[in-house]
Amino acid sequence: MTDTVDDVDLPYDEDTSKQEKIESLEERVEVLESQNEEMRDKLLDANAENNKYQQKLERLTHENKKLKQSPLFVATVQEITDDGVIIKQHGNNQEALTEVTDEMREDLEPDARVAVNNSLSIVQTLDDETDVRARVMQVDRSPSVTYSDIGGITDQIEEVRETVEMPLKSPEMFGDVGIEPPAGVLLYGPPGTGKTMLAKAVANQTDATFIKMAGSELVHKFIGEGAKLVRDLFELARQHQPAVIFIDEIDAIAAKRTDSKTSGDAEVQRTMMQLLAEMDGFEDRGDIRIIAATNRFDMLDRAILRPGRFDRLIEVPKPNGDGREQIFKIHTRSMNVTDDVDFGALADMVEEASGADIKAICTEAGMFAIRDDRTEVKMEDFENAHAKIQQEETDDEVSRTFA
Numbered sequence: 001m002t003d004t005v006d007d008v009d010l011p012y013d014e015d016t017s018k019q020e021k022i023e024s025l026e027e028r029v030e031v032l033e034s035q036n037e038e039m040r041d042k043l044l045d046a047n048a049e050n051n052k053y054q055q056k057l058e059r060l061t062h063e064n065k066k067l068k069q070s071p072l073f074v075a076t077v078q079e080i081t082d083d084g085v086i087i088k089q090h091g092n093n094q095e096a097l098t099e100v101t102d103e104m105r106e107d108l109e110p111d112a113r114v115a116v117n118n119s120l121s122i123v124q125t126l127d128d129e130t131d132v133r134a135r136v137m138q139v140d141r142s143p144s145v146t147y148s149d150i151g152g153i154t155d156q157i158e159e160v161r162e163t164v165e166m167p168l169k170s171p172e173m174f175g176d177v178g179i180e181p182p183a184g185v186l187l188y189g190p191p192g193t194g195k196t197m198l199a200k201a202v203a204n205q206t207d208a209t210f211i212k213m214a215g216s217e218l219v220h221k222f223i224g225e226g227a228k229l230v231r232d233l234f235e236l237a238r239q240h241q242p243a244v245i246f247i248d249e250i251d252a253i254a255a256k257r258t259d260s261k262t263s264g265d266a267e268v269q270r271t272m273m274q275l276l277a278e279m280d281g282f283e284d285r286g287d288i289r290i291i292a293a294t295n296r297f298d299m300l301d302r303a304i305l306r307p308g309r310f311d312r313l314i315e316v317p318k319p320n321g322d323g324r325e326q327i328f329k330i331h332t333r334s335m336n337v338t339d340d341v342d343f344g345a346l347a348d349m350v351e352e353a354s355g356a357d358i359k360a361i362c363t364e365a366g367m368f369a370i371r372d373d374r375t376e377v378k379m380e381d382f383e384n385a386h387a388k389i390q391q392e393e394t395d396d397e398v399s400r401t402f403a
């Protein structure tokens with residue numbers, strides 16, 4: 001393209017005669033005029049098109065606003081047919097056939113929840129209820145933890161096997177003897193001692209689905225939904241039986257009643273009552289066992305410990321020396337450790353450590369080796385890892401004190 005008149009590429013040579021110059025310039029002007037005409041037509045067409053879209057946009061914006069203003073009703077998609085979508089309204093259970101746009105049709109599937117307006121047109125699709133569930137409930141169809149991965153709590157493993165695994169594997173034995181297996185087992189003890197692992201190992205051993213619910217998430221994140229989520233939890237377990245329900249931090253739902261009458265307390269109470277109701281009606285619940293865990297046994301409302309509820313209490317303490325040694329061996333199984341690593345000495349070195357602390361030390365020791373460009377992990381790496389973790393804990397405490 002040329003920027004100024006002086007840059008124009010002329011359609012003749014300098015030595016052409018005047019007459020020829022005029023003729024070729026006239027020719028050029030003609031071509032340019034016709035091109036200009038063509039461009040003007042295209043511009044007019046584009047403007048007309050633009051106007052059409054503007055009008056359409058205004059109409060849709062207006063329609064959209066109108067749809068959003070009137071209250072919407074909730075319905076469930078029953079079927080997607082060539083003639084439209086069949087929906088069933090919640091509340092009156094009336095079915096209706098409604099038309100949808102092609103884009104909306106792509107988003108829909110049977111059982112989807114949708115919002116419909118007065119004329120039963122689908123205005124939007126709603127989040128699936130199970131999305132909310134998925135955030136508080138973790139479902140693991142086949143957990144990989146086995147009893148041999150858990151160190152230092154042999155008696156507790158034995159007790160859990162008797163009370164949870166046996167009723168799932170051989171329920172007839174309890175019937176023959178004429179006793180009821182415990183409905184729920186409560187594991188209590190400090191954090192990181194293997195309570196979750198125990199529940200997962202039972203599920204693994206019995207080919208049961210492991211369903212975990214965190215008590216604190218339930219009451220803090222889903223205010224007003226606690227009782228319903230507990231109902232959903234048991235429903236989910238029924239759908240996936242055999243199942244092991246693991247309720248972590250049960251103290252968040254089942255804390256002793258306080259005198260304060262805040263709405264938060266009432267909500268927690270409702271959640272706990274629902275849990276008790278589910279457990280009390282447990283005989284017909286099929287192949288479902290419940291394990292709960294807490295670090296705050298002292299906080300628990302005694303109502304949950306009554307017979308037929310969490311009537312088996314199993315303390316899961318921090319490991320002793322032998323236990324710590326065993327846990328070091330478990331967590332170094334797949335590590336390449338040198339011969340100088342003395343697990344007994346390591347167990348003595350970390351006197352107050354929980355299983356989770358030992359796991360952290362092993363991982364950190366591996367990191368020391370990697371930083372040093374080695375694949376073998378030495379005794380010194382474990383010592384350094386322990387010192388580092390201890391230092392981090394001290395720093396943490398200091399920063400908490402001065403926070």
Ligand SMILES: Nc1ncnc2c1ncn2[C@@H]1O[C@H](COP(=O)(O)OP(=O)(O)OP(=O)(O)O)[C@@H](O)[C@H]1O
Nearest residue numbers: 149150151191192193194195196197327355356359
């Ligand atoms: N007894 C143990 N043997 C082997 N590893 C353990 C043991 N206890 C804890 N661990 C390690 O620590 C991690 C955390 O343990 P787990 O979640 O079972 O603890 P928890 O008792 O449920 O803790 P919390 O009360 O904090 O939920 C495990 O994944 C495992 O790596």
